[in-house]
Amino acid sequence: MKDREIAVRGFINEKFGSTYGKGLFHRAIYNGSIELRDPYTKYLIDLFEYQRWDNTARSEDQLKWSKQLAEADIKSAPEALVSWIQHYDPISKSKIMVDGVCVYLPNSQELYLNINDSAHDVVNEWTLKTKHCTKTGPNKPIFIASNADLGVF
Secondary structure, rough: OOOOOOEEEEEOOOOOOOOEEEEOOOOOOOEEEEEEOOOOOOEEEEEEEEEHHHOOOOHHHHOOOOOOOHHHHHOOOOEEEEEEEEEEOOOEEEEEEEEEEEEEOOOOOEEEEEEHHHHHHHEEEEEEEEEEEOOOOOOOOOOEOOOHHHHHO
């Protein structure tokens, strides 16, 4: 089976470190989007330091991922950033948490994605090489990863 075409874009979280309530801080280092083709499906990610991400595990699926990444010793990579995955509906602008995880290793420029979202017919995993973007600024990604030609994506 051929992998679905995917594009992942990571952006610097402009709100990082700012507050959104008494004692509540924006802690995601990067925000990002995951776009799949045929049919088009979009997901959102918020990449946190591993320990901060691990402390947010609540559901049965999230606890399963937490255990798997602990067994894979992801915490030994100090730069590892991890995110849960949310399906994004651009029409209603609703976000729904789905089973899956995204792991980004900036030092080795690797990105691992696993999405188990049977409601939107996405049950797949990808390991992609990331590329740092040279033109940075507001609304411009800091890194991208894809298995497709982004010129036609």
